[in-house]
């Protein structure tokens with residue numbers, strides 16, 4: 001009886017962790033928008049000439065989706081001297097907004 005109670009408690013704790021923590025980590029937004037994330041995370045290199053200015057090139061409408069995904073890939077995987085950024089640093093929604101903003105020339 002005692003043993004069964006213990007394992008039920010463990011199960012309850014495990015499901016609390018699963019329900020309470022994992023989904024919020026995956027979907028939580030850490031930034032107000034892409035511009036704020038760019039200013040705080042990317043400008044540090046890209047606005048002072050360490051990272052190339054090419055990130056701010058505005059793409060034609062029919063290439064925006066391609067460029068947006070390209071930027072997301074570079075940010076998630078890194079590129080030579082540029083480090084990768086994890087979802088816990090820039091969440092997916094903010095990164096999409098940031099990459100789309102760069103591709104459309106809206107981020108300063």
Ligand code: HEC
Pocket residue numbers: 038041042043044045046050051052053054055056070071074075079080081082083085090098
């Ligand atoms: C620690 C400095 C640093 C930070 C911070 C940084 N980058 Fe970079 N980034 C670089 C460097 C250096 C390169 C050039 C890498 C190469 O080509 O060897 C680069 C290249 C890139 C490229 C490829 C060039 C292009 O125009 O396609 C993209 C896209 C990019 N960075 C986006 C970002 C974004 C978005 C952020 C913020 C989330 C960011 N970077 C943060 C240093 C940085």
